[in-house]
Amino acid sequence: MTTGIQGWHADPALLASYLAGDLDAITGASVEQHVSRCETCRTAVGQLLEPQLLDRTWAGIRDAVQSPPLPYPLRLARRLRLPESTAVLLASAASLRGAWIVGAFLTLSFATLAAYASGGTTLAPFLLAAPLAPVLGVAAAYGPRQDPLEGLIATAPYGRTRLILLRTLAVLVSVLPVTALLGLAVPGPPWLAAAWLGPALSLVPVLLALAGFVGPRFAAAIVSFVWCSVVLGSTWATLGSTWPVEAAQQGVYLGLGVAACAVIAIRAGTDRQPGVAL
Amino acid sequence: MSTTPIVTDAALVAAVADGDTTALRELYARHGAWLHARLLRRCNDPDVVVEVVQDTFVALWQGARRFRHEGEVGAWLWGIAFRRMVSRLRKRKDVVLLPEWDGPAARQHVLPSAEDEVLLGVEYGDLAAGLRRLSPEFRAVVQAVVLDGLTTREAGRLLGVRENTVKTRLHRAKAQLRTALTEAQEGWR
Numbered sequence: 098m099t100t101g102i103q104g105w106h107a108d109p110a111l112l113a114s115y116l117a118g119d120l121d122a123i124t125g126a127s128v129e130q131h132v133s134r135c136e137t138c139r140t141a142v143g144q145l146l147e148p149q150l151l152d153r154t155w156a157g158i159r160d161a162v163q164s165p166p167l168p169y170p171l172r173l174a175r176r177l178r179l180p181e182s183t184a185v186l187l188a189s190a191a192s193l194r195g196a197w198i199v200g201a202f203l204t205l206s207f208a209t210l211a212a213y214a215s216g217g218t219t220l221a222p223f224l225l226a227a228p229l230a231p232v233l234g235v236a237a238a239y240g241p242r243q244d245p246l247e248g249l250i251a252t253a254p255y256g257r258t259r260l261i262l263l264r265t266l267a268v269l270v271s272v273l274p275v276t277a278l279l280g281l282a283v284p285g286p287p288w289l290a291a292a293w294l295g296p297a298l299s300l301v302p303v304l305l306a307l308a309g310f311v312g313p314r315f316a317a318a319i320v321s322f323v324w325c326s327v328v329l330g331s332t333w334a335t336l337g338s339t340w341p342v343e344a345a346q347q348g349v350y351l352g353l354g355v356a357a358c359a360v361i362a363i364r365a366g367t368d369r370q371p372g373v374a375l
Numbered sequence: 376m377s378t379t380p381i382v383t384d385a386a387l388v389a390a391v392a393d394g395d396t397t398a399l400r401e402l403y404a405r406h407g408a409w410l411h412a413r414l415l416r417r418c419n420d421p422d423v424v425v426e427v428v429q430d431t432f433v434a435l436w437q438g439a440r441r442f443r444h445e446g447e448v449g450a451w452l453w454g455i456a457f458r459r460m461v462s463r464l465r466k467r468k469d470v471v472l473l474p475e476w477d478g479p480a481a482r483q484h485v486l487p488s489a490e491d492e493v494l495l496g497v498e499y500g501d502l503a504a505g506l507r508r509l510s511p512e513f514r515a516v517v518q519a520v521v522l523d524g525l526t527t528r529e530a531g532r533l534l535g536v537r538e539n540t541v542k543t544r545l546h547r548a549k550a551q552l553r554t555a556l557t558e559a560q561e562g563w564r
Contacts, residue, residue, distance in 0.1 A: 116412055123503045126522050132409050133449050143408030156430040162396060162436050185422055
C-alpha cells in the first residue's frame with residue numbers, strides 16, 4: 098500500500114468526525130490507514146480522545162505489568178485452561194505448595210534408601226511412607242482453620258464434593274508420579290513398585306469418608322495410625338516384608354476403598370451444604 | 376513528519392522485552408490512543424475496548440520477544456488487539472459495530488474537504504469507488520480481511536458467517552474490484 102503524501106495530515110475536524118463515527122466506511126478506512134502509519138496524526142487522535150479513558154486503560158496495564166508473578170500452580174492451572182476459581186482453590190491447597198511436595202519427596206527418598214541399604218529385607222519404611230504420602234497430602238490440602246484463605250474457601254459458593262474431589266485429584270497428580278518413580282528403585286519383587294498403589298488409593302477415600310465425620314486432621318491421624326499398625330504389626334509378627342501389600346490384603350483395601358466411596362457418595366447426596374471444606 | 380521520534384518503535388519493543396516499563400509507557404503513549412479510536416469504531420462498548428487495549432499491551436509486555444522486526448509495530452499491535460476483540464465479541468454480538476457503508480447523509484455533518492478527498496484518495500485511489508459499488512456483504516468481508524487483516528476464519532467469526540462463505544465473498548469481491556479498477560484506468564486514457 099502507498100504511504101500517503103508526506104507532509105499531509107488529516108485535519109482535526111476530519112479526525113473528530115472519524116472519532117464520532119460520522120464518516121462513511123470508506124473515508125473512515127482511509128483515515129484509519131493513514132493514522133496507523135502517521136506519527137503526527139496518531140498524536141492528534143490522542144489529543145481528541147478523552148484523557149480519562151486513556152488513563153483508565155493505562156492504569157489497568159500498569160497494574161497487570163507491575164503485579165508480582167502468580168504462584169506456579171496458578172500459572173500452570175491457567176495454562177491448562179482451568180477456570181480461575183478452580184486455579185485459586187488448587188493454589189490454596191497447602192500440600193500443593195512446593196515445601197510440602199519437597200517434604201514428601203525427601204521422606205520417600207529416605208524410606209527408599211533405607212529399604213535399599215537393608216538389601217531388600219526391610220521394606221517397612223517404604224511401605225509405611227508410600228501410601229501415606231498421598232493420604233496426608235489430601236488431608237493437608239486443607240490448611241489450618243485460622244488460614245485466611247481457608248476461611249474464604251469455606252464460605253465460597255462451591256460444591257463441597259467437587260471441591261474435595263478436585264483437591265484430591267490435584268494432590269494425587271502431584272504426589273503419585275514421584276512416589277511411583279521411587280517405588281521403581283525399591284529392591285524386592287518387581288510387582289512391589291505398583292503394589293503400594295493399592296493401599297494408597299484405597300486409603301484416600303477412607304480418609305475422605307472419615308474426614309466427613311471427624312475432620313481432616315483427626316481422620317489423617319486415624320488412617321496413619323491404622324496403616325502404621327498394619328505395617329509394623331506384620332513386621333513384628335514376621336509375616337514377611339511384603340505382607341501388607343500381598344493379594345489377599347489388597348482385596349481388603351479394595352473393599353475398604355469401595356465402602357468409603359459409598360459413604361462419601363451417600364453423604365454427598367444427602368448433604369448438599371455448599372462451601373464447608375470437609 | 377514533523378516529530379521524528381528519536382527512539383524507534385522497534386527499539387522500544389526491544390526495551391520492553393528486557394522489562395523496561397518506561398518503554399511500555401512510551402509505546403502506549405504512541406499507540407494507545409489510535410488503537411482505542413479504531414476499536415471504538417468497531418464496538419460500541421467502551422469497557423470492552425478498554426479491556427482489549429489493556430490485554431494488548433499486557434500481551435506486548437509478555438510477548439515483546441516474539442516481535443519479528445520486519446513489520447510495523449503499529450500493525451502488529453493492531454493485529455493483537457483486533458483478534459482479541461473478535462474473540463471477545465463472539466458472545467457479545469450486541470456491541471459489534473459494522474461500518475456504515477452507505478453513510479446516511481444526515482449523519483455526515485463533516486464532509487472531507489476537497490483537498491482531503493483528493494489526498495485520502497491517494498490511499499485508495501479508484502479503489503474507493505470500486506468499494507462503494509460492492510454489495511454490503513462483500514464490503515464487510517473486504518473490510519475485515521483486507522483492511523483489518525483478519526484471517527478468513529476470524530472474519531467469519533466476526534461477521535457470523537462460515538469461513539467458506541467469507542472465502543467465496545472475498546474472491547468475488549476481489550474480482551469485482553479488479554474489474555472496477557481496470558475500467559477506471561481505461562477511463563483515464
